[in-house]
Amino acid sequence: MSNRFKPKFNIKKGDTVVVIAGDDKDAKKPRKVLEVFPEKSRVLVEGVNIVTRHTKPSARNTRGGIVKKEAAIHISNVMLWDAKAGSGVKIKRSRENGKLVRISKETGEAIK
Numbered sequence: 154m155s156n157r158f159k160p161k162f163n164i165k166k167g168d169t170v171v172v173i174a175g176d177d178k179d180a181k182k183p184r185k186v187l188e189v190f191p192e193k194s195r196v197l198v199e200g201v202n203i204v205t206r207h208t209k210p211s212a213r214n215t216r217g218g219i220v221k222k223e224a225a226i227h228i229s230n231v232m233l234w235d236a237k238a239g240s241g242v243k244i245k246r247s248r249e250n251g252k253l254v255r256i257s258k259e260t261g262e263a264i265k
Contacts, residue, residue, distance in 0.1 A: 162228055163244040163255055164189060164196060168264075171241040174230040177201040180241060183234040187223070195225035202226050235260060 164170060169183045177200075188197040202224045210217035232241030235257045243258045255264045 160191060160194065162189065162191060162194075163233060163246070164228060164231060169234040169236075170196075170198060170231040171234050172198065172201055172226070172230060173232050173241060175202070175226060180232075181239075183236075186231075188225075189228075190225060193225070194228050196228050196231060197223055197225045198231060199223065233257075233264060235262075235264065237262060 168186045171180050172178050185199045203221050204224045206220045208217050208220050235242040238259045244255045
């Protein structure tokens with residue numbers, strides 16, 4: 154993907170989000186973002202989209218068998234969580250002291 158048309162997302166690794174679409178939809182349960190894949194527009198969220206993998210025994214995993222793990226979901230299916238509002242919120246960006254700050258549109262406070 155070229156830098157000229159690189160998308161900018163409001164969600165970063167370590168953020169708290171709520172899932173607003175899909176099988177694990179729960180607008181009141183905040184979850185943590187484990188990883189962001191900007192080139193694919195996907196995020197890996199803790200405890201969401203659990204898939205089963207059949208793995209062969211290896212040096213690292215001597216037993217093998219069926220392993221359950223999280224799979225990535227599309228970034229449009231999550232919304233940033235604002236603890237003060239107690240729900241998912243939309244974000245606007247503004248510059249403060251030369252740094253880009255994410256601000257909740259609902260409460261007007263910066264999201265850390």
